[in-house]
Amino acid sequence: MKVCKFGGSSVKNSTQIKKIVDIVKRDEKRQVIVVSAPGRDEEYDEKITDHLLNLATEGSHFLEQKIEISTKNSFDAIMKKYEKLCDDLSIQKKKILDALKKDLTSCDLKDDKKQAFFLSRGEHYNAKIIADYMKKVGLNIKLMLPEDFGFILDNEYTDGKVQPQTYDNIKKHFTLKDDEKVIVPGFYGVTPKGEISVMSRGGSDLTGGELAYALDADMYENWTDTNGVYEVDPRVIPDAKVIPRLTFKELRLLSSKGFNVFHFNAMLNCKKSKIPIRVRNTNNPTNKGTLILSERVPMEKLVGVAKLDNMASIHIQKDMLGEEIGFTAELLKIFGEFHINTYHYPTDKDDLAILVEQEDLKGNINNLRREIDKRLKPDNIFVTYSLSVITLVGIGLKEDSFTIVDAIAALKENNIAFEMFDMSPSKISFHIGVAQNISDIALETLYDKLLAKENNCIC
Ligand SMILES: Nc1ncnc2c1ncn2[C@@H]1O[C@H](COP(=O)(O)OP(=O)(O)O)[C@@H](O)[C@H]1O
Numbered sequence: 306m307k308v309c310k311f312g313g314s315s316v317k318n319s320t321q322i323k324k325i326v327d328i329v330k331r332d333e334k335r336q337v338i339v340v341s342a343p344g345r346d347e348e349y350d351e352k353i354t355d356h357l358l359n360l361a362t363e364g365s366h367f368l369e370q371k372i373e374i375s376t377k378n379s380f381d382a383i384m385k386k387y388e389k390l391c392d393d394l395s396i397q398k399k400k401i402l403d404a405l406k407k408d409l410t411s412c413d414l415k416d417d418k419k420q421a422f423f424l425s426r427g428e429h430y431n432a433k434i435i436a437d438y439m440k441k442v443g444l445n446i447k448l449m450l451p452e453d454f455g456f457i458l459d460n461e462y463t464d465g466k467v468q469p470q471t472y473d474n475i476k477k478h479f480t481l482k483d484d485e486k487v488i489v490p491g492f493y494g495v496t497p498k499g500e501i502s503v504m505s506r507g508g509s510d511l512t513g514g515e516l517a518y519a520l521d522a523d524m525y526e527n528w529t530d531t532n533g534v535y536e537v538d539p540r541v542i543p544d545a546k547v548i549p550r551l552t553f554k555e556l557r558l559l560s561s562k563g564f565n566v567f568h569f570n571a572m573l574n575c576k577k578s579k580i581p582i583r584v585r586n587t588n589n590p591t592n593k594g595t596l597i598l599s600e601r602v603p604m605e606k607l608v609g610v611a612k613l614d615n616m617a618s619i620h621i622q623k624d625m626l627g628e629e630i631g632f633t634a635e636l637l638k639i640f641g642e643f644h645i646n647t648y649h650y651p652t653d654k655d656d657l658a659i660l661v662e663q664e665d666l667k668g669n670i671n672n673l674r675r676e677i678d679k680r681l682k683p684d685n686i687f688v689t690y691s692l693s694v695i696t697l698v699g700i701g702l703k704e705d706s707f708t709i710v711d712a713i714a715a716l717k718e719n720n721i722a723f724e725m726f727d728m729s730p731s732k733i734s735f736h737i738g739v740a741q742n743i744s745d746i747a748l749e750t751l752y753d754k755l756l757a758k759e760n761n762c763i764c
């Protein structure tokens with residue numbers, strides 16, 4: 306049995322939905338189907354999930370991206386999208402549209418609970434529409450809602466984590482005969498008290514991964530709009546090639562460092578149970594895509610290079626800090642208290658830097674500095690914004706760590722200064738921090754020198 310997740314780009318309009326029906330029909334093992342909310346359809350269009358977030362936040366969501374979209378415009382865009390889907394797929398629309406309108410106009414939840422509820426509506430109603438259409442075209446398919454079968458998340462509401470009872474609930478409710486299929490809306494679940502809660506953005510990948518794990522699937526297929534996982538973000542380097550095979554570990558490193566094609570936590574349980582994942586293209590279904598598995602024989606030193614923008618460094622200077630037992634632990638504790646995720650900590654005798662997402666410092670930085678000053682009494686704190694971290698990954702690096710020398714030489718040849726360097730203890734990745742305004746050039750330089758050329762081969 307295969308679990309198939311179709312992302313927002315694969316379910317963004319009726320043309321795409323017809324494609325996914327063909328894909329499901331073509332292989333009888335495709336029995337568990339997870340769908341996202343409709344993604345961005347046209348150039349100046351926004352994802353339905355973003356419109357829902359804009360509604361839940363009284364019109365403030367898009368302002369962060371300096372776009373002004375009123376709640377009325379978001380509401381209209383959502384209603385229009387679902388009405389058009391029903392019309393184009395010729396399915397009954399009244400019940401669906403009335404229920405959606407009621408959910409969006411008469412919700413008395415507040416704050417995070419309201420956000421989670423609104424966000425979940427994108428997947429909820431899209432799955433209903435696709436289920437109706439699949440039945441209409443003759444598939445023996447049943448809609449399974451997370452609130453009905455018990456996809457249980459914790460009480461975080463907008464960043465829910467899957468709770469252990471979910472796996473038993475799935476096993477109990479998903480007993481499928483050969484010709485039976487189920488469709489599940491991704492991204493959301495319920496708290497133990499039954500309130501709607503969503504996982505982090507991109508969370509339909511997680512729903513698919515958890516279903517594949519609980520049902521011990523033969524394969525988890527993740528259908529998107531590219532031919533697989535590329536060596537580098539194809540939007541930055543259009544000539545990049547698709548990586549045919551990757552280990553779970555390699556994909557996890559790359560997706561946590563900027564490859565947003567796959568949620569970096571979605572493979573964790575598949576990794577545990579050795580369930581292979583294939584990332585495939587809904588628009589090119591005969592292409593084999595990228596296969597992700599536990600082990601592979603490396604033919605190359607590196608498989609991919611990812612880039613994470615909008616990072617900031619907080620550099621703490623204090624004579625002898627390296628000799629103060631517990632200094633780093635206390636510093637990390639402070640970041641934890643501010644709910645700031647920390648990425649890298651280059652360190653030296655009297656200096657320590659912490660790399661974080663600069664978004665996490667918004668509204669926090671003054672209090673954070675005050676707290677560090679009060680508890681650790683540093684000599685100086687320097688904050689640098691607008692950094693990018695470039696991460697080069699490949700299990701072949703273990704065999705040839707001198708690749709790092711080639712990386713530094715390539716930067717030198719092109720006069721690209723770097724701000725940070727860090728090799729991972731696993732020896733299968735290293736990270737280079739550069740100023741964001743030169744990060745695309747740095748990425749291209751490293752890609753050209755290390756991945757596009759013959760010298761990436763383990764010979
Ligand atoms: N290394 C990469 N390989 C493939 N796609 C990538 C990579 N890095 C970034 N992407 C982007 O990820 C997109 C797919 O992710 P996403 O938009 O979340 O898809 P979906 O709608 O299927 O969930 C691609 O269209 C591509 O622009």
Ligand SMILES: N[C@@H](CC(=O)OP(=O)(O)O)C(=O)O
Nearest residue numbers: 312313341354506507508509
């Ligand atoms: N719709 C949600 C969840 C998701 O997984 O979407 P997508 O498959 O389009 O990445 C989001 O936009 O975050």
